[in-house]
Amino acid sequence: xxxxxxxxxxxxxxxxxxxxxxRIVVLDADLSGSTRTAKFAKExxxxxxxxxIAEQNLMxxxxxxxxxxxxxxxxxxxxxxxxxAWEPIRQSIAYSNINVKIVASHAGITVGExxxxxxxxxxxxxxxxxxxxxxxxxxxxxxxxKVIEKVVEIEGPxxxxxxxxxxxxxxxxxxxFEPGKAxxxxxxxxxxxxxxxxxxYESLRAAELLKRExxxxxxxxxxxxxxxxxxxxxxxxxxxxxxxxxxxxxxxxGLGSAVAEVLCQSLPAxxxxxxxxxxxxxxxxxEELVKxxxxxxxxxxxxxxxxxxx
Amino acid sequence: MEKxxxxxxxxxxxxxxxxxxxxxxxxxxxxxxxxxxxxxHTGGSLSIVEILVALYFKVMKYDPKNPDWGNRDRLIxxxxxxxxxxxxxxxxxxxxxxxxxxxxxxxxxxxxxxxDSNKTPGVEISTGSLGQGLGIGSGVALALKxxxxxxxxxxxxxxxxxxxxxxxEAIMASGHYKLDNLCAILDNNNxxxxxxxxxxxxxxxxxxxxxxxxxxxxxxxxHDFSSIISALTLARTTKGKPTFxxxxxxxxxxxxxxENKAKYHGVAPNDEEFEIAMQELQKQEEDLLNG
Numbered sequence: 358x359x360x361x362x363x364x365x366x367x368x369x370x371x372x373x374x375x376x377x378x379x380r381i382v383v384l385d386a387d388l389s390g391s392t393r394t395a396k397f398a399k400e401x402x403x404x405x406x407x408x409x410i411a412e413q414n415l416m417x418x419x420x421x422x423x424x425x426x427x428x429x430x431x432x433x434x435x436x437x438x439x440x441x442a443w444e445p446i447r448q449s450i451a452y453s454n455i456n457v458k459i460v461a462s463h464a465g466i467t468v469g470e471x472x473x474x475x476x477x478x479x480x481x482x483x484x485x486x487x488x489x490x491x492x493x494x495x496x497x498x499x500x501x502x503k504v505i506e507k508v509v510e511i512e513g514p515x516x517x518x519x520x521x522x523x524x525x526x527x528x529x530x531x532x533x534f535e536p537g538k539a540x541x542x543x544x545x546x547x548x549x550x551x552x553x554x555x556x557x558y559e560s561l562r563a564a565e566l567l568k569r570e571x572x573x574x575x576x577x578x579x580x581x582x583x584x585x586x587x588x589x590x591x592x593x594x595x596x597x598x599x600x601x602x603x604x605x606x607x608x609x610x611g612l613g614s615a616v617a618e619v620l621c622q623s624l625p626a627x628x629x630x631x632x633x634x635x636x637x638x639x640x641x642x643x644e645e646l647v648k649x650x651x652x653x654x655x656x657x658x659x660x661x662x663x664x665x666x667x
Numbered sequence: 668m669e670k671x672x673x674x675x676x677x678x679x680x681x682x683x684x685x686x687x688x689x690x691x692x693x694x695x696x697x698x699x700x701x702x703x704x705x706x707x708h709t710g711g712s713l714s715i716v717e718i719l720v721a722l723y724f725k726v727m728k729y730d731p732k733n734p735d736w737g738n739r740d741r742l743i744x745x746x747x748x749x750x751x752x753x754x755x756x757x758x759x760x761x762x763x764x765x766x767x768x769x770x771x772x773x774x775x776x777x778x779x780x781x782x783d784s785n786k787t788p789g790v791e792i793s794t795g796s797l798g799q800g801l802g803i804g805s806g807v808a809l810a811l812k813x814x815x816x817x818x819x820x821x822x823x824x825x826x827x828x829x830x831x832x833x834x835x836e837a838i839m840a841s842g843h844y845k846l847d848n849l850c851a852i853l854d855n856n857n858x859x860x861x862x863x864x865x866x867x868x869x870x871x872x873x874x875x876x877x878x879x880x881x882x883x884x885x886x887x888x889x890h891d892f893s894s895i896i897s898a899l900t901l902a903r904t905t906k907g908k909p910t911f912x913x914x915x916x917x918x919x920x921x922x923x924x925x926e927n928k929a930k931y932h933g934v935a936p937n938d939e940e941f942e943i944a945m946q947e948l949q950k951q952e953e954d955l956l957n958g
Contacts, residue, residue: 409840414833421805421809422807425807425810448795449796452783455792
């Protein structure tokens with residue numbers, strides 16, 4: 358299976374879109390090599406603005422571009438974008454419903470060796486709570502490109518979460534991304550696994566492992582965290598009655614919480630939230646950390662079985 | 668636009684008289700709004716009246732019938748709590764009906780406690796959380812340069828606001844990008860909620876700091892129209908640097924009982940104070956008309 362980091366897909370998509378749409382400008386905060394906006398900077402130096410290590414100003418300057426008719430993409434690491442600059446994003450972007458696209462890289466524990474200080478496991482929560490904000494977490498390189506194409510069309514603020522590490526490419530070019538629309542990527546009748554980001558692939562593999570033990574698991578790719586696809590969640594609750602959510606993110610406020618909010622108010626069903634428990638990340642290789650935090654396919658399969666036996 | 672368009676004519680004495688009379692009208696409206704709302708920021712609204720009047724009635728290009736006109740000059744009120752002053756001016760020039768002023772801060776009204784660009788025509792972007800307007804202005808200024816549009820961007824900041832770290836990020840970026848289409852105006856009244864700016868957390872000497880960041884600095888009396896207009900003219904003609912106008916102002920300017928009192932930062936006039944204020948403004952108007 359081919360692998361590619363979602364940040365690489367972002368960098369390439371930006372260049373392609375930049376050729377077509379002169380309204381696109383890109384702002385970065387001294388991490389253009391890492392966020393992959395450097396490709397755009399090289400291709401369109403006049404439309405790239407390095408704001409230095411000043412993430413708050415990065416966001417409000419992007420707002421300034423947006424109210425002057427451009428479509429600004431603002432990129433840095435997820436922890437600085439959504440943590441350091443949270444209040445400027447709330448006040449100067451979301452409150453005015455300004456058309457800024459925040460595309461952050463290095464989300465989750467797959468940042469790896471840099472450790473917990475640089476691993477955002479709270480970003481989905483932080484962005485999801487802000488009115489007007491769209492929150493998208495692509496599962497692979499293909500979906501990243503589709504998401505980036507879509508956020509250019511959306512009028513309003515968007516947060517897109519990308520990662521540092523190479524991840525398998527699950528979708529082909531026919532894949533279509535729609536905000537508020539999840540994809541059932543595997544049918545199943547015993548349990549529903551709703552995953553986001555790189556955990557979609559891990560969940561698909563977990564479903565394979567479960568199949569060997571006679572457990573039929575459906576897998577849903579919930580890349581649009583906000584707006585969320587309520588219908589598919591209710592459908593899964595109706596069909597299997599047991600929902601497991603999986604995210605490379607805190608169990609508080611992220612995908613699991615978003616799914617719980619829908620289930621509790623629509624069709625209560627048993628729910629297991631798999632993610633980073635109330636703790637910070639640590640240094641290590643990305644693949645080691647995925648296992649350490651129980652986010653690899655074997656751990657997911659084990660948790661699903663335990664859940665079904667409860 | 669030709670460079671000559673950037674040059675403003677010096678105001679005649681008649682023009683200055685009219686601007687002074689306009690300031691009385693605006694102050695009256697600000698105080699009526701605040702009095703009816705029974706809350707809001709009196710001191711910092713009154714201190715920027717001459718600055719706003721000079722900008723909107725002499726310096727800036729705009730079209731109230733077409734708020735999105737691409738070549739308009741932009742104003743961002745970074746010290747968003749002075750919204751009543753901006754609202755009074757925007758109503759005066761026809762962005763919305765004057766009646767809206769009297770519903771300030773009321774449920775369902777377009778005039779929010781702090782400027783909201785989604786609800787109030789003429790407001791470029793919502794502000795109110797201090798420290799963010801200059802960075803927004805720097806983004807607008809960069810964007811206008813990219814469009815080869817020669818419109819100017821004005822940002823009004825409070826002196827206490829300069830304590831926000833974000834302001835200095837924006838100061839650094841604007842100096843770095845040599846944003847000569849950006850003009851910041853500091854409402855330097857030396858008062859913030861808890862007391863004197865120089866006592867709470869001194870920002871001074873602010874001129875030296877700004878100069879070190881590559882800005883063109885002009886220090887003026889922020890209530891004197893000749894000085895304000897000549898500073899704004901210099902800002903438009905200065906090339907290769909953004910301009911920071913340090914406008915020395917009096918918090919609560921124009922009404923003796925509010926002047927230089929930190930207490931009136933976030934307090935609206937009560938019935939008695941409102942009466943006194945109206946009488947004082949009436950007297951000022953008469954004095955101006957009688958020369």
